[in-house]
Amino acid sequence: xxxxFRSTFGCLWVAWHWRxxxxxxxxxxxxxxNSRLPVSALVPDTPATIYRVQxxxxxxxxxxxxxxxxxxxxxxxxTLMHTLNTPEGFHRKxxxxxxxxxxxxxxx
Numbered sequence: 001x002x003x004x005f006r007s008t009f010g011c012l013w014v015a016w017h018w019r020x021x022x023x024x025x026x027x028x029x030x031x032x033x034n035s036r037l038p039v040s041a042l043v044p045d046t047p048a049t050i051y052r053v054q055x056x057x058x059x060x061x062x063x064x065x066x067x068x069x070x071x072x073x074x075x076x077x078x079t080l081m082h083t084l085n086t087p088e089g090f091h092r093k094x095x096x097x098x099x100x101x102x103x104x105x106x107x108x
Contacts, residue, residue, distance in 0.1 A: 004090050009086065011085065017031040017032070027083055028041075028083075035081075043070055046063050048063045056097055059073070060072070061073075071093055
């Protein structure tokens with residue numbers, strides 16, 4: 001069982017097993033046998049926002065925190081793919097998806 005902590009890139013990095021996403025500098029995919037692990041298990045103290053964007057086939061769950069952010073994809077079958085991102089990787093991917101955090105909305 002994981003202990004609660006203040007969500008930061010560094011805390012998530014050491015608490016979970018991540019693998020680099022090929023050709024995506026600053027982005028890492030969670031390696032876990034529990035594909036239904038909720039976002040709240042990773043970042044219990046930070047609110048998440050769900051975006052539905054045309055550029056992703058699945059709803060995108062976004063959490064920004066110190067040192068980067070978490071972008072998770074909620075698949076139709078209820079499983080999730082979680083990605084941990086440095087600030088550069090986080091903002092680059094959000095731009096690609098058409099998600100505007102400051103406006104609190106998405107291009108859908």
